[in-house]
Amino acid sequence: MTGPIGYYVHHHGDGHRQRALAIAESVGAGITLLGTGLAGRTGAVSAIDLPDDRVADVFSGADRCGDSCGERPPALHYAPFDHDGVRRRTAEITHWIAEARPGLMVVDVSVEVAMLARLASVPTVYVRLSGVRDDRPHVDAFASACALLAPFHAALEDPATPPEVVARTFYAPGIIRAAPVAEVDERCILVVLGSGGGDGDGARWAEAARAVPDHRWEVLGACNVPSDMPGNLRMHGWIDDADGAIARAGLVIGAAGDGLVSAVLARRKPFLCLPEARPFDEQRSKARRLAALEAAVVIWTWPPASDWPLLIARAFEQRRGGWPPALDTAEGAARVAAWLTTLLPQAASAQRARS
Template identity: 55%
Template structure:
């Protein structure tokens, strides 16, 4: 049997899992996902469950608070039983299964652990300017880098050698449902990502009241709105958000990979409200989307009296440019890339 391909799935946000499942359709049974909280969320794809690495007092904030840590690491808290067990499980799996390679989406520490365990690493390079020592060392140690976005959305300040080592695969999202030809179309869809958002219930209610002629729907987990106007509908968490995006006439969301890829795939007018993220990830991508004329961008939630004008501007921005930044064959091309690399070590 061919050696497996590992895929480490980070647990913050949902884009990492979506990319893994998109690739699983083409890679097949060789793919094994390693991560926290994957049970029941991967269909038939094999998984290795890892203990949580969150800090009890703050969850996962990407900072460990340690005074003594090598610059090649981002998150390495001392005396954390979950991390000890994670390292042991990943190392044991590598020793037992001898994977042909491991895709790391994303973790500098897991990438370095796999490389120390004599395993080729393909690192998923996210948007933003990641030129800190830890990222650059992970990029150097990796056999290859892949980016889940079009090259036009890369940060202009990314070092040339990092760009040269990167293969760009846009469209790495889970399978999209095709809308029925007679499906009713709604007006405004707000997508709230799993990684946290500036969007809250009172702000949504104020925007809906300021635009009584528009129908607002909200996909994602958000606090209940006690006095929601009649034109505001809370959908809760939606597994197939792509189908909801297809129905919308305007989409509002952050700059995360999942929502951006889904909006570009659907070709809908997009109001991007980038969230504060490490390494300027979403703001960097939003700047490039605006430069490509693929989105209207606001750095903060508009005040109520501005919504009519903002929605009109967004609707008028639909030029079809966004479709050029989305490759519907991205998952198949990325899977072929990974399988070809794995075959070198079959």
């Protein structure tokens, strides 16, 4: 008999939560999400809302270690001293493990939580994001996991990834929540600004909308409202049905995060990609692969207003040229759910062998 599945959800950006919900809804009963900011945001999926571990309101990943108390251990990414949130979330995770006795813990993403689960005698599946992750903490987290999960196409893998890591990876593109079939509005340009960052300068998007006046521009996410708003531009802020908005859009503009890229590729949308600076070259690595496969028109630096009509035209033309066969997308969430189910007995056997 195996226990339930735990799923740790990182709280930087919203893609981790959306991915976790898509997988959890496919798994059904027997999975619990654990993360900060989950209260009231997981529907019918069981969840534990953990105390916040951030040292500042804006999370940068820095833990301010390196003073007279000692350096951060080389096997960790984030280990601030004297932080009550870190202490309490660690206690809550281990308490849940002790009570629920999970058969498997999916970690999306945190080296520290992966190591905590392993220390608590739970097999882990580590969610491996894009980019070059050959640093000591990632190498140790990968080695301690019973399997690795990549929420992207194998064709988008960074060529510098070691073959042994590739061999242990389950590639699962298209991990998105179900959205109703929608009528596509080819005149709708949807700009998606994720909560993990993005260009929230409304004046820039107003300039772009004025440059392409025959399309309607819709902006989702945190963005300031420009003083001179053109008539074809609307700012929606955060909405619950981003997947539905993507399904209805004629063209999508956004960064190269896994969540947005998965949604765009699953629906085969014309895509203007503006990769953001991220640790481990995460988004730029994926953008380079998208460009090489002609799955997106990549914009590396903010373009002058006069370039927008050509960029929009290029993205539409790229999709009219067909779809890259390497990026065909199956039902990602359902595939992951079935795969996790097969891992449970293997993980239980490994636990018994180690006991």
